Amino acid sequence: MPQNDAQGLSEFDAATAVRRSEGGGFVADLHPGWDVGSGILNGGYLLAVAARAALADSPHPHPVAVSASYLRATPPGPASLAVTPGPAGRTLAHTGVVLSGPAGPTLSVQVTTAALGDDAPLRSVPVPDVPPVESCLQAGPGAEMGGHPVPAVGLRHRVETRLDPATAGWALGTPSGEPVMRAWLRLADGREPDPLTLLLFADVLPPTSWSMGLMGWAPTVQLQVLVRARPAPGWCLAEARANEIAGGWLDEEYRIWDSSGRLVAQSRQLARAPR
Amino acid sequence: MPQNDAQGLSEFDAATAVRRSEGGGFVADLHPGWDVGSGILNGGYLLAVAARAALADSPHPHPVAVSASYLRATPPGPASLAVTPGPAGRTLAHTGVVLSGPAGPTLSVQVTTAALGDDAPLRSVPVPDVPPVESCLQAGPGAEMGGHPVPAVGLRHRVETRLDPATAGWALGTPSGEPVMRAWLRLADGREPDPLTLLLFADVLPPTSWSMGLMGWAPTVQLQVLVRARPAPGWCLAEARANEIAGGWLDEEYRIWDSSGRLVAQSRQLARAPR
Incomplete structure (x- = not known):
């Protein structure tokens, strides 16, 4: 059963939330619970936070390509996200996001957004044979x-x-x-x-x-x-x-x-x- | 036999050369001969130009990871490259490069530089079986x-x-x-x-x-x-x-x-x- 916080957000949605900053850009509270040990936050968790900032002002709903340079380890706690909009067209839009902690930029991300459809693939990769979850x-x-x-x-x-x-x-x-x-x-x-x-x-x-x-x-x-x-x-x-x-x-x-x-x-x- | 230009540069080195701009950053002359048809320059050619700008001020000699968003088609001709240095350590350095043509930014690139060594791989992928060149x-x-x-x-x-x-x-x-x-x-x-x-x-x-x-x-x-x-x-x-x-x-x-x-x-x- 989904575990939601006081705002009705799932744990993942609450931990990746961004909100607009008065000075422009976004801020986030990076949650210490998404670490890979020694207080180091998981790289995929940080990508989801950065993608939320890119999606906020994009005309398109989904991240389809995300590239990130991990400049320094990102600590839990308050972070800011500077967003640089790139060209936005009917099919896709480009956005740059730089996530900074108290000591400066830690993650530089390029996000391409678009709308993922329901088209059946012309070509795909079959799922490997793995025992059932249980x-x-x-x-x-x-x-x-x-x-x-x-x-x-x-x-x-x-x-x-x-x-x-x-x-x-x-x-x-x-x-x-x-x-x-x-x-x-x-x-x-x-x-x-x-x-x-x-x-x-x-x-x-x-x-x-x-x-x-x-x-x-x-x-x-x-x-x-x-x-x-x-x-x-x-x-x-x-x-x-x-x-x-x-x-x-x-x-x-x-x-x-x-x-x-x-x-x-x-x-x-x-x-x-x-x- | 290598075909060199008047400066002794190979065709590739001449076509990917960058030089410092008076206002900071770099400029390049994108060569029309590296197109994929209809005057559209090849994406890999443009990456090599951007990597040269990143290497110019890096303490490390080789690009080891390069991620690029292709914002717009890049035309041949004069281009400028704005370089944003990131953290540079003993092992690797990060650099951001934005390449712009006359109509604005066309390519946003993140370059990680380091020194590639001669260590034998612990693990690798064997070369596929392909007939000889001839x-x-x-x-x-x-x-x-x-x-x-x-x-x-x-x-x-x-x-x-x-x-x-x-x-x-x-x-x-x-x-x-x-x-x-x-x-x-x-x-x-x-x-x-x-x-x-x-x-x-x-x-x-x-x-x-x-x-x-x-x-x-x-x-x-x-x-x-x-x-x-x-x-x-x-x-x-x-x-x-x-x-x-x-x-x-x-x-x-x-x-x-x-x-x-x-x-x-x-x-x-x-x-x-x-x-």
Whole structure:
């Protein structure tokens, strides 16, 4: 059942809300509960906040392409968003958003907005074969990994994450050696997925390098997310994959399908590889 | 043999050169010869110009991640580049670049610079099996497609493009139905590839939707390129693939390997699908 706050907003909607600032632009209160450990906010959560600022003045309702440079770690708390409108046409509009914390700019984002339709795809990617949700492994809270409790990561309380056992060896102390993870995802507050949620889901899994036994954090440097369709209600399935890990860098590619089996989002990021 | 201009620059280096402007920022002369038809400049060519402006004041020598929003078509001729430096550290630096033509901003780019090393990859993607260059199909100039001469596309004079026959059915009037293209690539002026050249190569092939018989132009909306290693001398091999074509949009993913078989670049773009 959706858990709503006093304004009737879901937890996700409340935590990603932006409001107009008197001096122009927008402000947000970045919620500490959407962290990946050590108080570091999740990169996908921040994208959803930035996209809300871009959508506020766009003639179009959905983010379809979002590219972000992660300039510095963004702390929880008050943030401002400076919005630079670009060309806006009948089909799409471009907007630049710079998110700043108390110490200055932390995230520079380019958002393309448009209206996602219901057209059946001419061509798509079939959903991979993954066991049903109830046969998958719950990743925190309450889960154990390799006999140890999962570290306190706020994000895992906000996004229910059920790992495909075939790609969850790292959680049991036996990494598969293949930098691939698949997981069923949904918001813990019961809110159904939409294009903004997909921005969150596009960076929500642990680094796939964990499947190679490299268990550190992999900070995102640049991330691009494409939203391809409005997701149907229910669980989404994400598959993340690193292609090349070399010289201290790795890429991370996501494909996300909705409960109807349609490809609804793709992302790619460059990250620093864990040492 | 490299063809150099009066300053000893290769054709590519001369066409992507930037110089400091008296009022700050940089200026460039965008060369009409790097077009994809109808005077429209190639998106990868423009990325290389923008990356040069970002590199000019960066402490690091290579573009490793470049994300661009294509705001409007960029005409050949004089252009200015406004550069916004971001945080610069020991490992990487961020820079924003806005390229403007006579009618205003046309391209907004985020560039991450760093030093690409020579480390052997921990993990990589093997090069696909493609016939040798001499068994592949020359795309323009002088080539025919389906019995008709190739339309005048300047880019094909600048980049030697040899199509894998298995993915070149569209050029012979029998599209394969699979939105995949593979091709050997090198600069026609004889200049060896480097990270800047890879930005050009990451958007150099015709739309893969041509393999589905959709023969129109597919304008790029957003493009992200990751450069993963310095390429070895010789031909590069590019593989481009569309995953989803729906609702008037398509994505286009590139992987590029160098002559030693190493994955050296990846790109993904969202484009408007040809009608």
